[in-house]
Amino acid sequence: MRLNLFLIVIILILSACEQKDADRIDLAGEWQFATDPSDIGKSEKWYSENFKETVLLPGSMAENDKGDIPDLHTPWTGTIYDSSFYFNPALEKYRQEGDVKFPFWLTPNKYYKGAAWYRKEITVPANWDDKRVVLHLERPHWQTTVWVNDQKAGYQNSLSTPHEYDVTALLTSGSNFITVCVDNRTDSINVGPDSHSVSDHTQGNWNGMVGELYLQAASPLYIADLQLYPNIDAKTVKAIIQLKTEDAAPVDAELHLQARLKTGEVKSLPMLSQKVQVSADGKVLEMDYDMGDDVKLWDEFSPNLYEMTAKVAAPGMDPDELQQTFGMRKVEIADGKIRVNGRPVFMRGTLECNTFPLTGYPPTDVESWKEIMQTCKESGLNHIRFHSHCPPEAAFIAADELGIYLQPEAASWPNHGTSLGDGRPTDDYILAETERIIKAYGNHPSFVMWAYCNEPCGNYVPFLDNDLQKWKSIDPRRIYTAAAIGRSWSVNSGSEFLVRSVPRGLPFKQQPNATFNYDERIADESRPYVTHEMGQYCVFPDFSEIDKYTGVYKAKNFELFKGISEDNHLGDQAHDFLMASGKLQALCYKAEIEAELRTTTLDGFQLLGLNDFPGQGSAIIGMLNVFWQEKGYITKEEISHFCNQTVPLAEFPKFVFTNAESLNFPVMVSHYGPEVLHSPKAGYTITTVSGETLANGGFETYDIPTGELHPLGQVNFSLENLKKAVQCKLEVGVDTFTNSWDFWVFPATQPSIEKDAVYYTDKLDEAALKKLDVGASVLLDASGNIENGKDIVANFTPVFWNTSWFKMRPPHTTGILVQEDHPALKDFPTSYHSDYQWWEIVNGQQVMCIDSFPPAFRPIVQPIDTWFLSRRLAQLFEAKVGNGKLLVTTLNIDLSNGSASAQLRQSLVNYMNSIDFNPKDELEPAVILELFEKEDRRGVNLYTKGTPDELKPSNQKIKR
Secondary structure: OHHHHHHHHHHHHHHHHHHHHHOEEEOOEEEEEEEEOOOOOOOOOHHHOOOOEEEEEOEEOOOOOOOEOOOOOOOOOOOOOOOHHHHOHHHHHHOOOOOOOOOOOOEEOOEOOOEEEEEEEEEEOHHHOOOEEEEEEEEEEOEEEEEEOOEEEEEEOOOOOOEEEEOHHHOOOEEEEEEEEEEOOOOOOOOOOOOOOOOOOOOOOOOEEEEEEEEEEEOOEEEEEEEEEEEOOOOEEEEEEEEEEOOOOOEEEEEEEEEEEOOOOOEEOOOEEEEEEEOOOOEEEEEEEEOOOOOOEEOOOOEOOEEEEEEEEOOOOOOEEEEEEEOEOOEEEEOOEEEEOOEEOOEEEEEEOOOOOOOOOOOOOHHHHHHHHHHHHHOOOOEEEEOOOOOOHHHHHHHHHHOOEEEOEOOOOOOOOOOOOOOOHHHHHHHHHHHHHHHHHOOOOOEOEEEEEEOOOOOHHHHHHHHHHHHHHHOOOOEEEEEEEOOOOOOOOOOOOEEEOOOOOOOOOOOOOOOOOOOOOOOOOOOOEEEEEEEOEOOOOOHHHHHHOOOOEEOHHHHHHHHHHHHOOOHHHHHHHHHHHHHHHHHHHHHHHHHHHHOOOOOEEEEEOOEOEOOOOOEOOOOEOOOOOEOOOOOHHHHHHHOOOEEEEEOOOOOEEEOOOEEEEEEEEEEOOOOOEOOOOEEEEEEEOOOOEEEEEEOOOOOEOOOEEEEEEEEEEEOOOOOOOEEEEEEEEEOOEEEEEEEEEEOOOOOOOOOOOEEEEOOOOHHHHHHHHOOOEEEEEOOOOOOOOOOOOOOOOOOEOOOOOOOOOOOOEEEEEEOOOOHHHOOOOOOOEOOHHHHHHHOOOOOEEOOOOOOOOOOOEEEEEOOOOOOOEEOEEEEEEOOEEEEEEOOOOOOOOOHHHHHHHHHHHHHHOOOOOOOOOEOOHHHHHHHHOOOOOOOOOOOOOOOOHHHOHHHOOOOO
């Protein structure tokens, strides 16, 4: 009997699967294809014709090798603020037909902007005659017009949600033709040429259809929508169900609701049923579903998921069923803080800018998104903002399962040629797109925040405030803000929280420290504040990454930058530049993230970014590459030490000390974990870089509640026993969470040199040349006197975003590459890269452009130039000149400047007075004198008058 029952169950399951398959026609596969560059297809009724070419769908034209090879006349979608590539004679060899190496973004193998036609013949079974049939196109790009058997089914233009067409009346049993015209032009609706939903800066303005493509047959009585509103306090879910029927007469039916726990032990809850009559106008009803006493809540730590099944049935009709995943969670603003299920949350986020070089479009499978989001979690993040785009549903599913808080947007950056609130077509589009996104993805518990767009211009404040009021009143499942904005943008009063750039940046015009925060900057704002696009610290490109571009996009920008580097005899140093600039970049991200965590009035940050941004001039700003992979200079685990739910923080007043001082500063912990830390084990260790332990200690702890910044204690340690210059490390641990900081200790007084044989000068004049001629050792402190390199600005911090997009706004360098083992630095503790001990030495100091030096010449301290120019630079070098030996520097080695400068000077002088001072390279005096000669150096011509918003004079002040 048991065997018979088992067989019956298996038969029923297989029957249901067969029925489901029988009700769906998969449209993946070969389609007929034609491009329509003259836009004549509709007027000439191409929807009635067969096409000679074919493509495979799902896919894009580029994936099918359709379109034109990009050239200098390609009509790209995106703003360019640096047109020098088109005109600079030095770049002519990169403008060759058939292999143009554009510097602005990645280059597709083929490009097409316009209408393209896709046509497929399908066979519809006879048993579909009494069914409702829907054509589902998950992610076309972007505007579609559909014909079925030469009859128009409609037009849709969502960039974010599936295009679905009711084709019931247009199909017949047997052979049918479906024709889809896909148009990726932005002429009729300009969402903004730099919107990440359409721009060639990011995914690319592709043409095609991806994701699931199918025809679905179902009952003429059907569930059109199911929206679920959890109430964790009442332990109920309000279900709003929209029913429709194709019948003219009212239909008496029964509706059933049933939830089941999907996470952990699968558990079905009781069924709730209700009789209903559905008329031709449809029926909307509400049902309150009791989730029981043992409700599992959803958040980043415990992403418990439920599935609600709604089923409607009527006599003589096939039943219709709809499932929606949801989570029992509550996101709200209380006491000025963002809270999830009552617990304060700190959003540690990054931007996802729709960058997928292998395909040129976002993935529609869950596993691909899980890989990205798991990388974010391993890096200590819990939040992703989708800049001016909304991902496919697979991203929401992945975030639901992993516990990531999402902020999608309505596919627009309404700026740079368009605006919002000024009566343009963009106005209606953004409102409609918002409604489509919330309807399609609103049940996902990961969808906790909403912004309409990025950095709009126009009369957007009253326009968006009006719509904000609507959504705040009718859908409390998330919190709402008008837009993600910079400091100079006007703020919407209707925003529940702010995403704004005011609380960001490093105050490193002054001595670096770990005491600063941004509380004062945002003191006048009572709403929750999330920092907009924080970071943007550049790193030199990784040219080994070029081989990773095996799909439709190629890193021809990297090929160009590599070529420029090689042309300037720096090709062999590219990897060293990457590693050295990467270490500085990581230091800056660490410093800024820790400052965010020290800001008690802040609710989070959104990095730009954890991974690289391939467009807008090539913004190499990620600690990970565009593929979300490590680059070699910092690991995801190392990032998580200073970016996590629990982070120890030490308030260093500075990072360079003398041995006449002591360490005396507080240590804290930022804790936003799932629960109270009950008397955690906390302590610190101080070691030298060689591993010698100098001190350790513990902190008396108590219960640390979640959601705040808490003091741990004080570090007190005298440095008097450290007689020599040394690099040290402080590590602080709180249970399993650790964080560390390097600091330096130098002698308070430098020993005098018994016999100083060095000749000191600030110019290579006749006296200095005479000294060299007789074999003397000359130290030339050229700081402030350099002409060749005078226009190159070098600060301690690296290039922001990139010099192309921001029109050569300084600084122009990305740190320094140091010959760490050079004997000139024997008494100055350093690694191969910038670190805090270099701040007072390099910040704001002149660089020397040594392009005329011999190709193999390498400085001891070498600033790393912007990769658009890769000029050969120096701040410390040595050479044999005549019979003498010369050491030239523009570094700050003034004894009165600070202990690091004094230590470096001491190290240089010790070297010059030793037998080790024996430069290998010989230089003629004339070559060196060129550094001081005034010439007509006109700088860099970008050939473009337009500027980004941040550089416009009207946007330099904070607007309230």
